[in-house]
Amino acid sequence: MKVRLSPDEEAVVRSARRFARERLRPNLRAMDEADRFDTEAFAEAAELGFTGLMIPETYGGIGTNVRLALVVLEELGTGSPAFALSLGAHFLLFGHNLVCEGSDELKRRYLPSVAAGRRIGALALTEPAHGSDAAGIETTARRSSDVGYMLTGTKTFITNAPVADLFFVYARTAPGRHGLSAFVVERGFPGVRTGAPMKKMGNRSSPTGEVAFDSCPVPAGNLVGRENEGLAALMRGLDIERILLPSIYVGAMRWSIEIAHLYATHREQFGQLLKEFQIIQAKLAEMTVRYEVARVYLWAVAAEWQVAPGARELRGSAAAAKVVVGRAAEYVTREAIQILGGSGYLRDANVEMLYRDARLASIGAGTEEIDLLLIYRGLSEGDFL
Ligand SMILES: Cc1cc2nc3c(=O)[nH]c(=O)nc-3n(C[C@H](O)[C@H](O)[C@H](O)COP(=O)(O)OP(=O)(O)OC[C@H]3O[C@@H](n4cnc5c(N)ncnc54)[C@H](O)[C@@H]3O)c2cc1C
Numbered sequence: 500m501k502v503r504l505s506p507d508e509e510a511v512v513r514s515a516r517r518f519a520r521e522r523l524r525p526n527l528r529a530m531d532e533a534d535r536f537d538t539e540a541f542a543e544a545a546e547l548g549f550t551g552l553m554i555p556e557t558y559g560g561i562g563t564n565v566r567l568a569l570v571v572l573e574e575l576g577t578g579s580p581a582f583a584l585s586l587g588a589h590f591l592l593f594g595h596n597l598v599c600e601g602s603d604e605l606k607r608r609y610l611p612s613v614a615a616g617r618r619i620g621a622l623a624l625t626e627p628a629h630g631s632d633a634a635g636i637e638t639t640a641r642r643s644s645d646v647g648y649m650l651t652g653t654k655t656f657i658t659n660a661p662v663a664d665l666f667f668v669y670a671r672t673a674p675g676r677h678g679l680s681a682f683v684v685e686r687g688f689p690g691v692r693t694g695a696p697m698k699k700m701g702n703r704s705s706p707t708g709e710v711a712f713d714s715c716p717v718p719a720g721n722l723v724g725r726e727n728e729g730l731a732a733l734m735r736g737l738d739i740e741r742i743l744l745p746s747i748y749v750g751a752m753r754w755s756i757e758i759a760h761l762y763a764t765h766r767e768q769f770g771q772l773l774k775e776f777q778i779i780q781a782k783l784a785e786m787t788v789r790y791e792v793a794r795v796y797l798w799a800v801a802a803e804w805q806v807a808p809g810a811r812e813l814r815g816s817a818a819a820a821k822v823v824v825g826r827a828a829e830y831v832t833r834e835a836i837q838i839l840g841g842s843g844y845l846r847d848a849n850v851e852m853l854y855r856d857a858r859l860a861s862i863g864a865g866t867e868e869i870d871l872l873l874i875y876r877g878l879s880e881g882d883f884l
Contacts, residue, residue, distance in 0.1 A: 500791065502798055508567050514547050515571045519578025519750075527579045530704035531852055534696055536662055537704060540582060545616025549575070549586060553595040558610035560590075563598065565739075565805045569746045569797065576750020577757075580856040581705040583747040584863075588658035588705075589613070591743055592736070593620025593667045599809070600681060600724045600732045609665060609683060621663035623654035623684075623710050624733065630656075631869050633669075633737075634730055638712065640670040640680060647719030648672075650684065650712040658863075660708035661696045668712070669733055672726050679729035683721045690715035701855030735809045740864040741817040742801050745824035748860040749797060751853045752790040752828050755835035758850055759783060762839050779838060786834050789827040796820050815877020818870035825861035832857045 504512065522540055530537050544550060552568045554560025561567075568591070575583035594613045597606060612618040629635045638652025650670055654660075664686050672680040684691060694709035724732055760783055763774040773779045800820045803813055832854035836843035843850050861867040877883055 500795055502566055502570050504567065504570065508564065508570075511548065511561070511567060512570050512574060515549065515574035516577070518544065518547060518549075519575050523575065523578030523582055527582075527704070527852075528846070528849070530579070531581070532703075532846075534698065534703045534706075536585060536696075536706045537579075537582060538662070541586070541616060541619070544582075544586060550590055550616035551594075551614035552590045554590065554598055554610055554614045558598075558606055559614035560594070560610070561614075563595070565743070565801045565808075566798065569743055569801045572743060573746040573750040573753070573794065576747035577754040578750075579704065580747045580751045580853065581702040583750065584702050584744070584859070585659055585705040587744050587747065588622060589616075589620045592622035592658070592740060593663075593665060595739065596622065596667050596681075596732070596736045597683065597723065599735065601683070602720075602723075604720065605683060605723065613665065618664035619659055619662055620665045620667065621657050621659040621710075622736070623657050623660070623666045623668045625654060625656045627653060627655050631866060633733065634676040634679065636669060636671060636679065638668070638670040640672050640682060640717065642672075643716070646716035647721070648682065648717045650682065650690075650715040650717050653709060653711040655709045656697070656707055657710050658705055658707055660693050660710045661706040663693075663710075666691075666710060667723070669729055672729075677730055678727055679733065680726045681723035681729045681732055682717050683723060684712070684715065684717055688715050688717065700858060701852070702859055703855075734814070737864060738809070738814050738817045739804065741821040741870070742797065742804055744864055745821050745828075745860055746794070746797055748824055748828035748857050749790065749794040751857050752786070752793070752831040755832045755850055755853050756783065756786050756790060758848065759786070759835040759838040762842070773838065782834050782838060786831045789830055793820075793824045793827040796823050812877070812880075812882045815874045815880075815882045818865070818873035818877070821860070821864065822867055822870045822874070825857075825867055828857035828860050829854075 548561045551560030640648040666684045690713040692711045696706040797820045800816045835850040
């Protein structure tokens with residue numbers, strides 16, 4: 500099935516598909532082996548407009564169409580899930596969060612360079628002692644009469660931190676769950692320090708790391724939204740992240756099915772092609788069913804979000820879509836390895852990498868366990884029935 504898009508949007512999707520196949524795939528293995536972010540590919544993605552997804556044209560972006568961003572991320576996920584993850588952290592977790600929550604002045608100051616890919620963005624929420632319990636974060640932003648705020652604390656697991664120029668940071672401005680505020684922090688502000696890229700299981704060419712703020716002065720004008728109203732923004736940001744970023748792993752599923760199907764059409768055993776064994780046909784059919792169900796559910800939730808952005812009653816559905824994609828992606832990438840047998844276990848086949856990459860779908864943007872809590876909450880509040 501295909502998402503219905505306008506001819507202009509179709510052209511963007513075609514260029515994403517070409518970019519994924521011709522630009523990302525050939526380099527992917529080398530980038531994964533070296534844990535290296537492809538800065539040249541990022542610059543080329545900017546030329547194609549992908550760094551300006553979900554950013555209005557007035558700020559240099561290509562608009563805030565959720566379905567288009569979803570399909571572009573899916574296409575890029577068929578070329579390099581890790582690259583798509585870094586791009587998503589840039590345009591969505593930094594760019595779109597600022598679009599939704601920032602003042603005109605902040606948008607004018609930061610969004611054009613983000614949309615053009617001249618500055619890389621990141622979202623800094625998670626801390627060493629606060630992952631799932633995000634509202635408990637301890638990084639503090641204390642009011643200071645000369646500079647605005649003094650920011651102190653450490654964030655961890657931040658996608659793009661080692662290469663980012665701009666951070667969308669959540670910090671505590673008052674005690675309690677509702678004492679959170681958001682800030683835009685530039686890498687060049689005094690007291691900002693980032694760590695080396697973390698060695699990860701998958702998505703290795705998407706750099707992840709720590710960012711620490713050591714009495715970092717942040718101008719009052721860099722407060723995003725109103726003081727102590729950050730929790731609602733944080734939750735809205737996580738909702739759209741749960742809808743959009745899983746589409747990367749829909750792309751990973753599609754590529755895994757392609758690889759497995761191709762292999763089954765020329766590998767012979769017992770004098771027959773693998774694709775002639777009914778058990779292999781059943782595996783490919785089951786993989787296709789799970790892929791299709793996951794992507795169509797994601798589209799449906801995205802379409803609802805497009806109509807009612809930020810609607811509180813979509814929270815459970817966003818979490819449910821993410822659970823469905825995470826489980827499907829783990830299954831499909833596992834079965835792809837299985838169909839390739841020993842060759843699937845080798846690095847050259849790419850399916851082992853897709854399996855490692857897909858594992859993040861159940862951990863990032865809140866773990867599957869937290870998704871289940873949100874789904875239950877939605878159920879008990881009547882959002883599903
Ligand atoms: C590659 C990668 C990229 C990331 N990118 C970013 C980023 O860009 N920005 C950012 O801010 N963060 C980012 N994260 C952080 C990510 O969102 C957190 O890792 C995630 O929310 C889980 O937090 P934690 O790792 O501290 O696990 P914990 O919260 O310590 O959880 C450990 C386990 O306990 C379970 N658990 C926790 N609480 C409950 C509960 N109430 N009920 C049942 N089970 C529970 C969890 O589900 C999990 O199984 C990234 C993480 C990774 C791995």
